[in-house]
Amino acid sequence: MSIASRVPATGTTPELLKAAGLPTLAELHALDPKQQPGYADPAKVDQVVDSLRRLPPLVFAGECDELRGQLAKVAAGEAFILQGGDCAETFDGVTATNIQGKLRTLLSMAVVLTYAAQVPVVKIGRLAGQYAKPRSSDVETRDGVSLPAYRGDAVNGFAFTPESRTPDPDRLLGVYNASAATLNLARGFVTGGFADIRTMHTWNSTFVNQYGVRASGAGQRYEQLAAEIERALAFMVAAGVDPEKMRTVDFYSSHEALILEYEHALTRIDSRTQRPYDTSGHFIWIGERTRQLDGAHVELFRHLRNPIGVKLGPTTTADTALELADRLDPDHEPGRITFITRMGAGRIRDLLPEVVEKVTASGRQVAWICDPMHGNTFEAANGYKTRAFSDVIDELNGFFDVHDELGTWPGGVHVELTGDDVTECVGGADELVEADLVNRYETLCDPRLNRNQSLELAFLVAERLTDGRINRSANPVQDFQPITF
Numbered sequence: 001m002s003i004a005s006r007v008p009a010t011g012t013t014p015e016l017l018k019a020a021g022l023p024t025l026a027e028l029h030a031l032d033p034k035q036q037p038g039y040a041d042p043a044k045v046d047q048v049v050d051s052l053r054r055l056p057p058l059v060f061a062g063e064c065d066e067l068r069g070q071l072a073k074v075a076a077g078e079a080f081i082l083q084g085g086d087c088a089e090t091f092d093g094v095t096a097t098n099i100q101g102k103l104r105t106l107l108s109m110a111v112v113l114t115y116a117a118q119v120p121v122v123k124i125g126r127l128a129g130q131y132a133k134p135r136s137s138d139v140e141t142r143d144g145v146s147l148p149a150y151r152g153d154a155v156n157g158f159a160f161t162p163e164s165r166t167p168d169p170d171r172l173l174g175v176y177n178a179s180a181a182t183l184n185l186a187r188g189f190v191t192g193g194f195a196d197i198r199t200m201h202t203w204n205s206t207f208v209n210q211y212g213v214r215a216s217g218a219g220q221r222y223e224q225l226a227a228e229i230e231r232a233l234a235f236m237v238a239a240g241v242d243p244e245k246m247r248t249v250d251f252y253s254s255h256e257a258l259i260l261e262y263e264h265a266l267t268r269i270d271s272r273t274q275r276p277y278d279t280s281g282h283f284i285w286i287g288e289r290t291r292q293l294d295g296a297h298v299e300l301f302r303h304l305r306n307p308i309g310v311k312l313g314p315t316t317t318a319d320t321a322l323e324l325a326d327r328l329d330p331d332h333e334p335g336r337i338t339f340i341t342r343m344g345a346g347r348i349r350d351l352l353p354e355v356v357e358k359v360t361a362s363g364r365q366v367a368w369i370c371d372p373m374h375g376n377t378f379e380a381a382n383g384y385k386t387r388a389f390s391d392v393i394d395e396l397n398g399f400f401d402v403h404d405e406l407g408t409w410p411g412g413v414h415v416e417l418t419g420d421d422v423t424e425c426v427g428g429a430d431e432l433v434e435a436d437l438v439n440r441y442e443t444l445c446d447p448r449l450n451r452n453q454s455l456e457l458a459f460l461v462a463e464r465l466t467d468g469r470i471n472r473s474a475n476p477v478q479d480f481q482p483i484t485f
């Protein structure tokens with residue numbers, strides 16, 4: 001996130017939004033939006049929306065444009081996206097340690113991908129806004145008691161009491177504050193020296209020492225890579241490259257833009273272009289459960305200028321993907337749309353080819369990225385919701401296989417991860433088993449890869465990118481020589 005001399009969007013009113021073509025909240029609600037909180041007190045909701053409208057934007061519209069430009073490079077096969085973070089951020093999780101942990105995990109993965117696969121990596125956190133969750137059931141039942149399901153800290157509390165589970169619109173102000181605090185620290189880290197590539201050794205030092213990752217392989221490989229990069233950087237500096245260029249990285253925020261009140265209230269008319277941007281995050285996506293063509297989310301998103309993502313699950317037909325693209329990107333603007341496929345390890349090889357083929361044949365340049373998490377969730381025998389690392393990798397391999405076969409560019413990965421040594425997904429080099437889940441299961445929604453599993457995934461993806469490039473004739477980055485470790 002370069003803090004450039006952009007003019008922040010200011011002075012947006014509902015009237016100006018309407019004049020810019022944005023549907024009103026009432027118009028969106030008339031479309032029967034899915035997965036919304038169902039607030040009891042509309043007057044209170046109006047008050048919160050009004051307060052949010054007065055607050056400064058969280059991101060600048062110009063940054064969203066910069067990101068769209070980078071995603072256009074991904075769509076053209078010239079860069080790779082790493083998008084990751086919690087399934088559900090929590091207000092309690094807004095601590096320096098927690099934010100730093102996620103950031104250093106993402107930065108470490110990005111270095112592995114950049115160096116090992118020799119491809120520029122666009123870094124996007126699932127953070128500073130990822131507080132609202134769609135659920136498969138509206139209720140949760142424990143010991144015969146049924147209460148509204150937890151829908152993320154944006155909506156209600158996790159504690160299993162009627163009070164806590166009642167949707168509270170004031171929480172949307174909490175989302176704004178938590179996102180602002182997170183983004184502020186993230187900006188500080190990425191511009192202030194923490195992300196300096198010359199310090200990459202330190203991002204994992206505590207982890208390596210404390211938890212014995214060296215033994216697992218991924219940590220050890222990371223250490224070797226860091227040593228190699230340090231030598232290369234020392235050489236570059238000796239050869240006259242300005243070391244200041246290594247101090248900062250671009251980093252962007254993203255979340256599923258689920259709660260219409262929040263996203264609408266954070267939408268501002270950009271003073272440079274007079275166009276609406278959802279300033280709650282740089283990149284926002286529509287989830288698998290809310291991507292109905294004639295639904296409220298598609299209707300809102302099609303008016304927003306942010307680069308946007310759409311999740312495509314196993315029921316997606318090629319025609320649906322095309323219709324979504326037509327509706328959300330009528331101008332065929334490279335970088336505008338990223339399709340995030342999440343079909344499941346067992347199905348991706350059958351389902352993805354036709355979707356990619358048809359969209360590609362239409363002449364569109366979209367970015368394709370793989371979410372290998374959401375199609376591979378299951379309940380362990382001991383009741384924990386989990387995912388197997390092997391399924392995650394299997395889906396990723398399927399994604400690379402399909403794109404290799406079609407000659408299209410596998411543009412990135414989207415993963416749920418944390419910087420902590422949690423035990424939420426089974427497998428990986430540490431061979432976590434179902435009985436381990438009880439040890440450190442901290443997510444309030446979906447199971448995340450821990451730091452070790454995340455790093456391991458990055459090495460596997462780097463290998464696929466390196467191998468595949470040899471056969472990928474249409475790809476502009478093909479000329480890089482593969483590097484092996």
Ligand SMILES: O=C[C@H](O)[C@H](O)COP(=O)(O)O
Pocket residue numbers: 087133134135136137374445446
């Ligand atoms: O994060 C995603 C969804 O909220 C989640 O997969 C749905 O989970 P559920 O089936 O537990 O509601």
Ligand SMILES: C=C(OP(=O)(O)O)C(=O)O
Pocket residue numbers: 087134256286287288289311342374446
């Ligand atoms: C809800 C999510 O995914 P999906 O919409 O793909 O189910 C998610 O990314 O947390």
Ligand SMILES: [Mn+2]
Pocket residue numbers: 087088374416445446
């Ligand atoms: Mn999730």
